[in-house]
Amino acid sequence: MNIFITSLLFLIPIFLLLSRTRKTSKRIPPGSLGIPVIGQSLGLLRAMRANTAENWFQERIREYGPVSKLSLFGKPTVFIYGQAANKFVFTSNNSMLANQQTQxxxxxxxxxxxxxxxxxxxxxxxxxxxxxxxxxxxxxxxGRIGEEIRKHLEMYWQGKQQVTVLPLMKILTSNIICSLLFGLEEGTQRDKFVACFEEMVKGIWAVPINLPFTRYNRGLRESARVQDMMKELVHEKRLQxxxxxxxxHQDLITFLxxxxxxxxxxxxxxxxxxQNGALSMVAGYETSAIAITFIIRLFANEPAVCAAVLQEQQEIAKSKASGESLxxxxxxxxKYTWRVAMETLRMFPPVFGGFRKALTDIEYDGYLIPKGWQIFWVAPMTHMDNSIFPEPSKFDPSRFEKQASVPPFSFIPFGGGPRMCPGNELVRIEILITIHYLVTHYEWKLAADNLFSRDPMPEPSQGLPIKVWPRELS
Known part of the structure; x- marks a missing residue:
């Protein structure tokens, strides 16, 4: 009898725990966590590189609905999409959700x-x-940004018959940021900083295995060098x-x-x-370069759009004296040029999506998102939603003629709410000035296929090589 009572007392807590787990698991979103550690990570990465990631997620939505569980990069994850999902991610308070970056x-x-x-x-x-x-x-x-762009075009475009756009745009945006954020002008100091920075960025997107000769290991080493150089800059500017x-207002460092x-x-x-100086450079370096690259790619594919942008930019150029800055x-x-830029960002957002971490058990759309799980949002799922943007695969800048006509939390290339990217205005300035000088001085056509992939940001085939020649202005 004593053995029976002891066994019963031992089994009751287990029974209650299992009952609670069964009850709870019914409320966890549908789906599978897949193979331990790996989960669905490899499948998603393959889809992104093949430029089929949107289809990959659409299949999940058809099978499980708008909320589903999976495992990404070693962590249990809940995928959510739609305007309500975006609003939830970008406006939830800090006691509920936190940013979740890779290790x-x-x-x-x-x-x-x-x-x-x-x-x-x-x-x-x-x-x-x-x-x-x-x-x-x-x-x-x-004016300072415009001067950097003019110098860049003279150095890398003038007199050339063919250029590869993406690497050149990365050089341009890194030079702008070095000047504007850190006060680093042309010279060996800036060249050394940019070289270290580029290796550091490669490590950010690498698997965090700290072994010699890995991209992550090199990224850590270059990060230490970048931070040492920035500490010296901070010391110099404090003395100044x-x-x-x-x-x-000389640059971001002196301002802070x-x-x-x-x-x-x-x-x-x-x-x-x-650290936030380095983050600002990471945020503005690739995203701006990719956005400008895809606009250049667009102009080669959409001559009517290019002609309309050219007309707008020529009117502005005519109002300027020779050599006068914008x-x-x-x-x-x-206005039209920026609508073109926004439509490009809608179709080819540099940031595919991102993670948040549940700081507590969260009730969302009738499901439980357990504390500690990741929440994954994806920009193209609303950008390419036919119910929000009719004929989403058609390039149509008129969608943005009236900003109020774009539903809230549906167009999110810069995020939204209190977590919106603080550098979005700088990106706008970089894009508009660069496009002004490019279209008023050059014409071009594609010199490679029209494909692109994501790894994890979108990159045109071969970096977008183009044949380029001076524009003959009437």
Missing amino acids: SFKMILGDRNLLELSGPDHKRVREALLSFLRPESLKQYV LEGKSASP LSIRDEDGKEVLSEKEIV TWDDLAKM
């Missing part, structure tokens, strides 16, 4: 960058970055500010150093300035 991203960029912070720290650092990157502040840098030989609290102390620590007011006139 390699965190180890290379550090734990004090904006994408790793939450709560008051996230708000403090974001507000500091936005103060520099808001339109009112960026107005004064339009103290000696009043530098303006607080100049922000003080009520007690006169720096709002951001040196570590936060260094101004903020000129950018405001580029």
